[in-house]
Amino acid sequence: MNSSTNKKLYGYLRPDGRKGIRNIVLVAYLVECAHHVAREIAHSFRSREVQLIGFGGCYPNAYADKMMNALCTHPNVGAVLLVSLGCESFNRKRLYQTVKESGRPVQLLGIQEKGGTKKTITEGIEFVTAALDEIKRTPVVDLDVSDIVAGVVSGGSDATSGITANPAVGKAFDILVEKGGTAIFENIGEMIGLDDLISGRGTTPALRDELRKAMEKSARYYTIMGHGSFAPGNADGGLTTQEEKGMGAYYKGGTASITGMIKPADIPPRKGLYLMDIVPDGEPRFGFPNPNDSSEIAELIASGALCVLFTTGRGSVVGSAIAPIIKVCANPDTYARMEDDMDINAGKILTEGVSLDEMGNEIFNKIISVAGGSQTCSEELGHQEFVLGYKTFEPVGPSCLP
Amino acid sequence: MSKLMKLNPGDNVYIVRVPLQANDSVEIDGKSYVIKQSLGFGHKIAATSLHPGDKIIKFGIPIGSATEHISAGEHVHLHNMKSDYLPTYTLNNEFVNK
Numbered sequence: 150m151n152s153s154t155n156k157k158l159y160g161y162l163r164p165d166g167r168k169g170i171r172n173i174v175l176v177a178y179l180v181e182c183a184h185h186v187a188r189e190i191a192h193s194f195r196s197r198e199v200q201l202i203g204f205g206g207c208y209p210n211a212y213a214d215k216m217m218n219a220l221c222t223h224p225n226v227g228a229v230l231l232v233s234l235g236c237e238s239f240n241r242k243r244l245y246q247t248v249k250e251s252g253r254p255v256q257l258l259g260i261q262e263k264g265g266t267k268k269t270i271t272e273g274i275e276f277v278t279a280a281l282d283e284i285k286r287t288p289v290v291d292l293d294v295s296d297i298v299a300g301v302v303s304g305g306s307d308a309t310s311g312i313t314a315n316p317a318v319g320k321a322f323d324i325l326v327e328k329g330g331t332a333i334f335e336n337i338g339e340m341i342g343l344d345d346l347i348s349g350r351g352t353t354p355a356l357r358d359e360l361r362k363a364m365e366k367s368a369r370y371y372t373i374m375g376h377g378s379f380a381p382g383n384a385d386g387g388l389t390t391q392e393e394k395g396m397g398a399y400y401k402g403g404t405a406s407i408t409g410m411i412k413p414a415d416i417p418p419r420k421g422l423y424l425m426d427i428v429p430d431g432e433p434r435f436g437f438p439n440p441n442d443s444s445e446i447a448e449l450i451a452s453g454a455l456c457v458l459f460t461t462g463r464g465s466v467v468g469s470a471i472a473p474i475i476k477v478c479a480n481p482d483t484y485a486r487m488e489d490d491m492d493i494n495a496g497k498i499l500t501e502g503v504s505l506d507e508m509g510n511e512i513f514n515k516i517i518s519v520a521g522g523s524q525t526c527s528e529e530l531g532h533q534e535f536v537l538g539y540k541t542f543e544p545v546g547p548s549c550l551p
Numbered sequence: 552m553s554k555l556m557k558l559n560p561g562d563n564v565y566i567v568r569v570p571l572q573a574n575d576s577v578e579i580d581g582k583s584y585v586i587k588q589s590l591g592f593g594h595k596i597a598a599t600s601l602h603p604g605d606k607i608i609k610f611g612i613p614i615g616s617a618t619e620h621i622s623a624g625e626h627v628h629l630h631n632m633k634s635d636y637l638p639t640y641t642l643n644n645e646f647v648n649k
Contacts, residue, residue: 307591308566308592308594308595311610341636341637342612342613343612346612368636376638377639379637379639379640381640384628386591387593387595387628388593389595389614389615389629389633389639390615390632390635391634392614392615392634392635392636393609396609462593480592482591496592499568499592
């Protein structure tokens, strides 16, 4: 294997024992009404390691609460500034406590309490300035390949996605899992009609049963919504049906056995390959399970993904707050057109006859170099998209995590 | 490099491996077919004659059903096939589910 896999890796050690590959200050708004103030604070540090996330809703939601708590204590996060309006439903004191107990510098600013926009921005900037200094002292320790948690998502898929980028990422996942790392795929909402294939990969009969139930839930949910996880651009790119797109998406997960099934913001308890069930439980209530790619990315990161592979055929440009996004471009024409946004050209499988194994190695090596600190295209371009909406989940049962 | 590829031996569609222009010809089972319109990477071409209701097989699994007669060498897309599960939405604002 090439030199990047032999390079020694370092991670930021967090008090919970997890290791990060980035060390950022997070500014988080707790209702849309606090978004502008939080954004102004974060924008004062535009080229620094400061990123913005938030939850816009004023009504409480257990899922959003769990997501925010998980994101604010993500291994790539060194310190957190919480920006509240003051009258929203979000449980800001509990989130503050969670971050404080995690050992990170944290401050909670209420805009009403502080006396408005200007005063809050001034105080927020003071905190972030001090926090950037303080997190320089985060202990740096050896990072092993087995410490890596990677997620995968696809967006702007076309007919090349299922032939090049998705199976190549699957190969990279197989390597990562074999080396003792953790990989998460989450396309359960797309994989309609593939119940037997997915459920057959569970390590125990009880897990296989849970996987099948999740697939059935997904098919039912999208049927009621009347719309699959399929966009017009998918059809322009040669895809026809949800089944066809889903089968292409299926290859992202590689061929390893499925160690367990998690839901958004659950942290995989062991190493291995995990499937994330992103489809809400109960009657369809708040809308689509994956309104856009960024919402799926946020869920993978909340479950501890240190970086996320993003396969695209039509060409997506999004990045993310908190964890680097590695773009794997499936379509060689798209790569030629949008090279600045793409980290990997998996279209070489079609144009240069590169094998899936070779491409899988290239992607795995890219994960390692990004874990080693090299910037992805979307990081360099400043992409930090973030979306979080309402959902309802029941906790996973013990059968899901044998 | 062959212009078409089959992803699974059991498939009844080929995948366009090299973008095709209208009037390009492709060879299937020793017979030459003229392509009517340009087709980008990954589009599907029937490997055999298909009847309405026949399953379209790609990756070795059914990805939908034919909605009309499709001849070998013909483009297989939303105009002549549909999902067996969910309607497909396109930008002309219609759910294609003939």
